[in-house]
Structure formats: C-alpha cells, structure tokens
Amino acid sequence: MSFVTAFTDKFYAVLICKSKSDTEFILETEPRSLGKISAGRQMVEGKINLVGQVIQNTDEVWNLKTNEKDFENKLHSFDWVDDLAALSSVEARQFAQNWLFSWMKKYSSGVGPGWTPELTGRRLVRWVHHHLFLTQGFSEKKLKKFNLLLARQAKFLSKRAMKTSEGLPRFEALLGLIYAGCYLKNMEKFIEPATVALADECHHLINSEEIVFSRNSQDILNIFTILIWAKLALKDSNWNPSVTHLETIEKLAPVLRNLRHSDAGLPRFHGSCGDVDGQLDQALSNAESRKTSLSETSVGFAKLSNSRTTVIIDAAPPPMGKKAVKADASTLAFEMVSGQRRVFTSCGPGYLFGSDLSLVGRQTSSHCAVYIEDRNSSEFSSVEGWFKASKKMIINGPSTVPKEISNHEGAGIFEGAHDGFVQSYGLTHVRKLKLSQDGYTFEGEDLMIAIEDSHKRQFDKVSKKNRNDQLSVNAAFHLHPNVVVRLDQENNRISLALKNGEVWIFNHGSDLRLQLEPTIFFENGLFEPLESKKLILSAGLLEYGTRIKWSLTRALDKDLS
Known part of the structure; x- marks a missing residue:
C-alpha cells in the first residue's frame, strides 16, 4: 500500500465517521465463518496468542504497541470472534463484548490501523455473521452505536473498496460492501456497484496470473470462500450473482479439489498453514460444482x-x-x-x-x-517498505x-x-x-x-x-x-x-x-x-x-x- 493510498483511507474514514448514519438489520444470516471451540476456550481462560503475539492483559489489547502487521490485521479484522462464537458460552460472549466495546470506544472516529478497506470488510462480515452473539443483552444506546458503526463502515467501503490492493484484499473489501447492501437497512444501493466491481475482479483474477502468482493455496481458498459467501448473501436478498462471478466459482472449485489432501486440508507451501478446519469442504459443498481438474497440475x-x-x-x-x-x-x-x-x-x-x-x-x-x-x-533477499519492517x-x-x-x-x-x-x-x-x-x-x-x-x-x-x-x-x-x-x-x-x-x-x-x-x-x-x-x-x-x-x-x- 502506498503512502498516498494509506493517507486517503484515513481521510475518508475520519470524514465519514463525522457524518450521521443510521441502519439496522433487515435480514439475518447464519454464521458462515467457522471458528475453533478450543481456541475460544483458551481466550476465555486468558491464554491468548494472535499470530505470535501473546497477550497477557486482555483489557489493554487495543493499546499494545507492535510492529507485527499480521497481528494488527488479525486483531482489527475481528476474525477471533469466530472462535468465541464457536464456544458460545456466557463467558465467551462477555469476552467478545468487552473487546468490541473497547474497539468502539477507541476507534469509532475513524482512526487507527483497522480502517483499511480489507480489514473493514473482514470486520463488517464478522459483525454480520455474529451480530446476535455480539449484541445479546445490549442496551438501546449500545445497540444504536453498534448499528451506527456498521453504517459508517459500509459507507467507507463504498468509497475505498476499489482503491485497495488487487487480489485477496479487494475481494475482502467488496464482500463487506455486498454484505452491507444485503443485510443492512438503507444500504441496498451498494449492492449493484459492488456486484459489478466483484465481477470485474473475477474477470481480472481468471484472465491474469494473479491467482498463480502467490501460489498460496490458503489465499486461493479464501478468495473462493468470499465468492461463495457473496453468492449466498445475494441470493438471500433475491439478487442474482453475475455470470462472471459464478463462472469464477466453477473454475476455482476443481483447482481446490485438486489441492485437497485426504484429510480435507491443503498443502503447507508458500504461506499456507494447511489446516483449514472444514472451510474447504464447506466451500466446495456450497459451490454446487462437481468438476474435477483435467490438468496435471493446479497452480x-x-x-x-x-x-x-x-x-x-x-x-x-x-x-x-x-x-x-x-x-x-x-x-x-x-x-x-x-x-x-x-x-x-x-x-x-x-x-x-x-x-x-x-x-x-x-x-x-x-x-x-x-x-x-x-x-x-x-x-x-530483503525488501524494504515505507515505514515497514524489511521482509x-x-x-x-x-x-x-x-x-x-x-x-x-x-x-x-x-x-x-x-x-x-x-x-x-x-x-x-x-x-x-x-x-x-x-x-x-x-x-x-x-x-x-x-x-x-x-x-x-x-x-x-x-x-x-x-x-x-x-x-x-x-x-x-x-x-x-x-x-x-x-x-x-x-x-x-x-x-x-x-x-x-x-x-x-x-x-x-x-x-x-x-x-x-x-x-x-x-x-x-x-x-x-x-x-x-x-x-x-x-x-x-x-x-x-x-x-x-x-x-x-x-x-x-x-x-x-
């Protein structure tokens, strides 16, 4: 991400968070993102490890100073809610709500590392998936603020989703915008431009070397899962996914089927951790495609x-x-x-x-x-980045x-x-x-x-x-x-x-x-x-x-x- 892009993201985030917005859920969806009960139990017991960062004091999690970008992404995307929702105990809900309240208090004005299009998209999707789990017992005031932040994040995505990096980050941002249009009141206007943009990204993905470039099977699965979730969300709202969207699902399904080990996991090469906790089989099932790859190799x-x-x-x-x-x-x-x-x-x-x-x-x-x-x-060899640790x-x-x-x-x-x-x-x-x-x-x-x-x-x-x-x-x-x-x-x-x-x-x-x-x-x-x-x-x-x-x-x- 360039300095100009990062600065513009911050500008729009702060500007949009000054505006008045209102929304509420018009449709409910089942939680499609899967978590680990064991990981949720560990978090409740105070044993918290997010991408190598061990957290000792959970109350100060949003004040941690770190240069670990992967940790910041995991924290601000709210992916960890999946694990707590899988546990679904009273203690797990209280834990999730405490972290949610702290985030809302600290970052509701549009500041902080979480206001990038891809993280905002991931966060909005988790809030939609688990909104009943997250908001149970909320006072009217807290529920109103939660809905206000949902609306602000949707508006932010409407301005910045297409400005983020191509590939997985842009797909994550567009899924958040589609979810907002499908499940939130007064956000229906975002569905059409988001589906058009998603079709363009699908066309670029299939007709370029983008999918082959990283050769990270987990990234491919994540994009495939996003396309499945977008298809299901659009059908919930009586919208038809684009032909390009559905064709991309048809093309990716046999690729992933060929990358599937007999234990339903993926190969552990090029950044993939292999263990996908049922995500692969669930996505392939929802794809409704039984095609197999005719090629000797997949990516x-x-x-x-x-x-x-x-x-x-x-x-x-x-x-x-x-x-x-x-x-x-x-x-x-x-x-x-x-x-x-x-x-x-x-x-x-x-x-x-x-x-x-x-x-x-x-x-x-x-x-x-x-x-x-x-x-x-x-x-x-090392590569340096602006204000970033070398990689x-x-x-x-x-x-x-x-x-x-x-x-x-x-x-x-x-x-x-x-x-x-x-x-x-x-x-x-x-x-x-x-x-x-x-x-x-x-x-x-x-x-x-x-x-x-x-x-x-x-x-x-x-x-x-x-x-x-x-x-x-x-x-x-x-x-x-x-x-x-x-x-x-x-x-x-x-x-x-x-x-x-x-x-x-x-x-x-x-x-x-x-x-x-x-x-x-x-x-x-x-x-x-x-x-x-x-x-x-x-x-x-x-x-x-x-x-x-x-x-x-x-x-x-x-x-x-």
Whole structure:
C-alpha cells in the first residue's frame, strides 16, 4: 500500500465517521465463518496468542504497541470472534463484548490501523455473521452505536473498496460492501456497484496470473470462500450473482479439489498453514460444482492420489517479487497424507509466530526436499517498505521445472526436475515419485546430476575449491508431530507409527547416511511451535551424478480413525 493510498483511507474514514448514519438489520444470516471451540476456550481462560503475539492483559489489547502487521490485521479484522462464537458460552460472549466495546470506544472516529478497506470488510462480515452473539443483552444506546458503526463502515467501503490492493484484499473489501447492501437497512444501493466491481475482479483474477502468482493455496481458498459467501448473501436478498462471478466459482472449485489432501486440508507451501478446519469442504459443498481438474497440475502443484493416500508436490518455479514475501524455496518438495493423518509435511508458515520466525519455514531444508549442504534452491533477499519492517523475498530460483505425471499398472508416477542448483554447483535435481495403486507403497528416487558441459565445468570448479571437504547432498523428510518414530539400526530401517494404528516402514539404500534430527512444526492457534522429528538421508557428491533412493511401505493397518 502506498503512502498516498494509506493517507486517503484515513481521510475518508475520519470524514465519514463525522457524518450521521443510521441502519439496522433487515435480514439475518447464519454464521458462515467457522471458528475453533478450543481456541475460544483458551481466550476465555486468558491464554491468548494472535499470530505470535501473546497477550497477557486482555483489557489493554487495543493499546499494545507492535510492529507485527499480521497481528494488527488479525486483531482489527475481528476474525477471533469466530472462535468465541464457536464456544458460545456466557463467558465467551462477555469476552467478545468487552473487546468490541473497547474497539468502539477507541476507534469509532475513524482512526487507527483497522480502517483499511480489507480489514473493514473482514470486520463488517464478522459483525454480520455474529451480530446476535455480539449484541445479546445490549442496551438501546449500545445497540444504536453498534448499528451506527456498521453504517459508517459500509459507507467507507463504498468509497475505498476499489482503491485497495488487487487480489485477496479487494475481494475482502467488496464482500463487506455486498454484505452491507444485503443485510443492512438503507444500504441496498451498494449492492449493484459492488456486484459489478466483484465481477470485474473475477474477470481480472481468471484472465491474469494473479491467482498463480502467490501460489498460496490458503489465499486461493479464501478468495473462493468470499465468492461463495457473496453468492449466498445475494441470493438471500433475491439478487442474482453475475455470470462472471459464478463462472469464477466453477473454475476455482476443481483447482481446490485438486489441492485437497485426504484429510480435507491443503498443502503447507508458500504461506499456507494447511489446516483449514472444514472451510474447504464447506466451500466446495456450497459451490454446487462437481468438476474435477483435467490438468496435471493446479497452480503449479502436482498430485498423486490412490486409495486414501495423497501426495502433493510443489512442481513449479517459486513466486518472486515484492508481493511474494511468503514464498518458499520448496521446488520439488512434497507432502504425504494417509487418510486423516499427515505423515510427511513441511515446517509451515513461521510468520504465525512472529516475524522473527517467518523465514525459518521457507528454507529448502524446512521441506521434504533435496538440498546441497545447507544451501537453498532459491535465493532470498530483503525488501524494504515505507515505514515497514524489511521482509525477505525470493529474487532468484529455479526457472526451468519440467514435470510429467503418468500411470503404470494403476500406480501414479511423478517425474520432475529443477535447475535451482545449476548456477551454484552445476547440478540439476531430478526427482521421481511413485505411489502404488493401493496407496500402500510410496517410492522415491532423487538424482543430482551435471547434464551439460558448462554444468560439469561449474561442478569441477566447486569440487576443486572444496577438495578438502567433500560436499554432501541431503534429502529431508519432515514428520508430523503426531508420528512416532522408531529406529531399527540393526536392520537399517525406520518405522513410523500413526495415531490411527497404521505403521509405515521407511527404507533406504545402504550406501546412504541416515540421521534422525529435531525439527519444528508451525500450526495456527498454538502458543509456540511444536517439536517434531525429521529424517535426513545424506550422500557425498560423486562425480557428475549422485543418487538417493528410498521407499515407504505400510506394514500394519489398524485404521481406527
């Protein structure tokens, strides 16, 4: 967001909040945003963690000084109301009302970080979803002020929704404006311009690289959910969504269906935390579309799926540029899920626990990927912003990522390669993954190879420079925290026990070194990252070609899930 845009937002917010407005609900809607009962219970008990910011004194939450933009967004969007409404106890309602009253007292004049179009849209939607929960027991005076602020936020969105950043922020702002028009008295005039603007955004989204750019599956799901909620709101008010709006839903549904793991979650790449608490299945159900993707990949992700086992691979170059500040160096990394249990996963988005950890989960070594020494397959660099803390973005990475998905006797086979190590070591990473027809065997073969003469010269140059210390190539396999690891050194194998009773056996070539090391798992809603384990297979870099072979086989099936 530019300085001029931010200043203009503040100007309109203050100006509109000086005007007199009046509204009330003309329609009620069910709460469509889902929360976690466990998270709501923690908040009521005083255990509050919003995107890495632990809050000790809940009464002073709106006075906290922080440079954490993700925390401010979470707080001022009122997303946390979803969790309290899911709990729906008297204590949860009192907690939500206390925070609501404090926000109304401090920010009703249009000041503060919450008066941006995207945050205002998110906040208005939560107020509409949970207005009965939030306003129960209100005095007439408090209810009048609540409705007054709803009207002011609607008018602010009517002026600024189309001025915010393209992509998810603009969709969030437009949804708030559509909700205001559909559910609030005297706001019906906003429905038509908002639906026209939404159709324009849908057209831009589908006919540009915007949806592919970030490759954050959770952002794609959030946009899809917004389109579903907008469709339902318009139908509540007897308005027909635009053809472009409905066509966009039809196009996004198969993309998300292809990104869906067997546990109803999403892959944990490029800022997505994977665990979406039923949001994906609910949105797909409301989409009323049963189309499946005919493409081998969806927004750069390839998928192998047999029986109840899914494998999703990051099979495209990483997002680059200033907008891709959550992109991972994860080319050719994979995740594996068996039924409802995650087996191999990624560390996930460290930004959930503050900016200090934001880069941790983005490294190549933080994924089920192959790397040389501790080098990333992509290069990170800092980007500075006006009055903002610097962020890391990818400025250089794999440019060529050929891939192919085939089927042999019912087994799904993925073959891909990337050139992320050619410039530094002269080596191309080639990965082959195979999932058996019954989903019980998952095999992998990784090859680091110098292909062209120029690549071999680069490899010779690096080898000569490091002739006293042999370079090593490493294949990392990050395990979900719920996986119990047992190492059988005598038989050179590892057993992985899942909570549902399944046991998987991990085997590897006898020429490889195996290490079991600690790793970290970032999950939304927790106070601190979870500890877990990772398997590291290592081999010395041999002349122009090094191979790592491994397999995972289900040995015992006591599926209690």
